[in-house]
Amino acid sequence: MLINRIFNGNDAVYGLTVGAIDDAIAKNGADKAVGFPNTAYCLPCYYAVTGVKVKTLGDLKEAVGVVKTLMTREHALDDALMSGVATALCAEFIEALKYVDGAVPYEEPCYGHLADAVIRELGVPLVTGDIPGVAVVLGSAPTAKEGVDLIKSYQAQGILVTLVGGIIDQCEELGYKTGANVRVIPLGKDVTSVIHVVSVAIRAALIFGNVTPGDAGALLAYTAERVPAFVNAFAPIDDVILAAGAGAIKLGFPVISNETEGIAEVPGALIPAKVEDFNKTSLEARNIKIKITNIDIPVAFASAFEGEIIRRGDMQVEFDGSRVDCFELVQSKDMEEIEDHRIEIIGPEIDEFPEGSKQSIAYIVEVAGKNMQPDFEPVFERKFHSYINCIEGVMHTGQRDMIRVRISKDAYQVGFRAKHIGEVLYAKVKSEFEAVVDKCQVKIYTMPEDCTKLRHELAVPAFDKRDDRLRNLTDESVDVYYSCILCQAFSPSHVCVVTPERLGLCGAVSWLDAKATNELDPNGPCQVITKEKCIDDRIGEFEDVNEAVHKLSQGALEEVSLYSIMEKPMTSCGCFECICGIEPFSNGVVITNREYAGMTPLGMTFPELASMTGGGVQTPGFMGHGKHFIASKKFMKAEGGIERIVWMPKELKDMVAERLNETAKELYGIDNFTGMVADETIAQDPETLVAFLTEQGHPALSMNPMM
Ligand code: SF4
Structure with missing residues (x-):
């Protein structure tokens, strides 16, 4: 009975699909292109199941014939389930037909195909x-x-x-x-x-x-x-x-x-x-286990609210660091200086602020613990953005002394107050960093004069000190690197080797993050990797790094370099922020990022370039990486470094310009290097790109070919 019903449903969808394809061919011809936007996988389900890329209506007609072969009609559960797969493939064909001719078949609130x-x-x-x-x-x-x-x-x-x-x-x-x-x-x-x-x-x-x-x-x-x-x-x-x-x-x-x-x-x-x-x-x-976060606040707390936007008209109050003095800070203290779970509001609560007004706020999370290190302060602090955003009805942007926090009228009406920000920070810091934080208290200042004084006398000097420490942190100045294998849940042989000058390719795991993760959970995803036996300084290859990667990839990888895109490059799992690929006409490389939907001079978009790598395999010539790595002195050091960068999307270029220019000046004495790097407003094809680079005297043109 159940099986017959599945067969019937499958037959019905199959009949509809054949009819829809025939109609589309009659209207547009068999050569008409078909596919989904912003994917490198054509019709992804059919491609994954069969290995065949469907590109035209004619291909689709052939594909539906292949689908028919899955529709066996023995009266067995597996035949029924394969008919289920056939139904899914037919659904993909029907949906793909909606996108013919660049149509936009879905409108708000529906999304349809996801990029x-x-x-x-x-x-x-x-x-x-x-x-x-x-x-x-x-x-x-x-x-x-x-x-x-x-x-x-x-x-x-x-x-x-x-x-x-x-x-x-x-x-x-x-x-x-x-x-x-x-x-x-x-x-x-x-x-x-x-x-x-x-x-x-x-x-x-x-x-x-x-x-x-x-x-x-x-x-x-x-x-x-x-x-x-x-x-x-x-x-x-x-x-x-x-x-x-x-x-x-x-x-x-x-x-x-x-x-x-x-x-x-x-x-x-x-x-x-x-x-x-x-x-x-x-x-x-x-078998899904939910991490319970019990926090005593009157609204929900979940990562689903992280992207929630609070519009001006919906906000009860806003703390805006771009207009008034605001900051967030973690400070290590001695044990006796801290009363655990003390949340102190120094100044008025939200009730005393006019609706819709802009106010000052400064919250200082003070922590103490036997294993606490000042190096962990920025690691905790960077999490505040996510913690506060997970509160239903609260929006947080920025970091340090450039934060903005909005609290919605809805959250206010159900009783949310500034002290609850303290509750959230306390609960999260204590639960996530329990291995190093024994005691934690939160001070929240809301008087403008306090915020101004503390910002200049306490917060800014602390940030400056940390920046100096980070600047001095180089691959040479540390004794160990760290592995990260978090992504093995999806990409079973991928290993990131995280160094001070090369953060994880997702952009979310710096050397300090990896260090903190290791101390918090010594058997967890980040393991210490020694770097005592250098094999080749030029490409950044170490015997001990190779051994670690071999072990952590379960034998899938033998050798890996830290600084080369061509020789034994690091693998990519798939969640990289950026991808870099060789541009043969200029001897350079093109970088593009996930947010950029347009074309690159390589004739490929981000999804197409990204599909060339990933899955934990080494792909010389292509490399996934984090945004911050672009300005690193170790970026493709073996191939000449950042001088090879010839093209980036404008938004990404603007974002990394300051640090990239600083590195270029220091390494090669070049002023305003990003002025020589093209973007989509300058070139979208190799000829225009090379003409622009020639005009600018870009150094890549006179470097040795990479291939
Ligand atoms: S991409 Fe990020 S999370 Fe994934 S393994 Fe690398 S560093 Fe870890």
């Missing part, structure tokens, strides 16, 4: 557990309130929620905020739009997992073992939804439903539950 860049951004939060799972909520809940309550429950746990079908209207009906910034992503109202989240899981396997397109077995093993997704399907479930659900089950994603008619439980895969139990049942079925 490769979104998946790369999700990499780190998924591996760190900040996003512990991915929920696919499908159909209409019995009532809008029940649907929204379910979404809220996932959001409060940090789970990424995707919505398909009637639930999207139910959110709108109750005015519930959705969007990628609050991790509730409406995909589309047709059931076929569910493929856009399937496509995310499948591209994760290609991007992070180094799964070879066409190796369906490895693909299914990857999604089942490493992508913590599940489906919540509201009744009624028709045959088409059931067939799509079978596809999800084949990928390893359990389907939880309140449907009681005409379906049977498949243990661990198709699970009946009441709507109010969906959350609990889903987490159990997928």
Whole structure:
């Protein structure tokens, strides 16, 4: 019965797909291009399963023939599940047809297809557990309130929620905020739009997992073992939804439903539950563990709120470091100077500020512990941005003495006050850094004169001192480096070697971060790597680094260099901020970043360039890296260093200009180096690029060819 229903649903979708492709060919011709925007993987699901890139409607016609071969009709569960995969592929074809001719088929609030860049951004939060799972909520809940309550429950746990079908209207009906910034992503109202989240899981396997397109077995093993997704399907479930659900089950994603008619439980895969139990049942079925953060505040605290935006009209009060004196600071103290969990407000509380006003704030988190080191202060402090943003109804930007904090009227009305910022900082610092912080207290100043005085007398000198320390921190000045293998959850053979002058390629792990992580959890993702046996100083190769990488990659990597893009380069996992690739006409390299959607002079966009590397394999000529690494004296040192950089997107160039120019001046005596580096407003093809570089006398032109 269940199996017959899956076959019926699959047949229905297959028939629709064949009809839609034939219609599209009749209208546009078989040579018409077809594909999704901002992905290097054409039709990602079909490409991953078969290894074939579909580029035209003619290709699509052939592909649907291949899909037919998956639709075997033995009366066995595996045939039914393969029919589920066939249904998913048909859904991908139907969705792809919506994008023909550059059409924009989805409008707010729906997203439809999600770009490769979104998946790369999700990499780190998924591996760190900040996003512990991915929920696919499908159909209409019995009532809008029940649907929204379910979404809220996932959001409060940090789970990424995707919505398909009637639930999207139910959110709108109750005015519930959705969007990628609050991790509730409406995909589309047709059931076929569910493929856009399937496509995310499948591209994760290609991007992070180094799964070879066409190796369906490895693909299914990857999604089942490493992508913590599940489906919540509201009744009624028709045959088409059931067939799509079978596809999800084949990928390893359990389907939880309140449907009681005409379906049977498949243990661990198709699970009946009441709507109010969906959350609990889903987490159990997928074995998702939620890190409980119990903080005594009147609003929710979850990573899902990290991207929440508080508009001017919605804010109760704003602390704005660009207008008035504000800062945030961590200071180490002696044990006896600290009363644990003391939260002190020195000055007026928010109640005393006029609604919508701009005020000063300074919060100092004082910590003490036997193993505490001043080097950890900036590591904790950099986390404040994320901690404060995780508070529902509070927005934080910037750092140090350039912070801005907005508190919404909604949060204020349910009782949120400045002291709760102290509660959050206390709870997070104590829980995340418990190995080094024994005691912690928070002082919050809200009187402008206090903030001004403390900013100039305490905070700025502390920041200056730290900057001096960082400036003196070089690869040569330290005794050890650190590994980071956090991304192995997705990219099983990838190892970052983190040095003072080369941070992790995600941009989130500096040498100090790795050091702190190691001290907090000596058996955790960051291990000490000695650097005593240098093999080749030019490329930065060490016998001990090689040994560590070999061991930590489970034998996948033998040798790695720290400073070369051509010889034994470091691997990339997929969540890199930037990618750098050789530009042969100029002897230089082009760098582009995840946020830049346009074309580079290499004739490739970021997703296309990024697809050349990743998955924990070495790819000479291409290198994933963090933004801060661009200005490092060790950037491609073996190939001549930053002098090789010939092109960057303008926004990235502006962002790194000050430090890059400083390095260029120090290393080569070049003034205003970024003036010689092209961007998209100057050149988008190699000829214009070389003409510009020639005019500027760019040093790369006279350097040795890299290949
Ligand atoms: S440093 Fe490397 S392994 Fe660690 S989280 Fe960043 S990219 Fe992943």
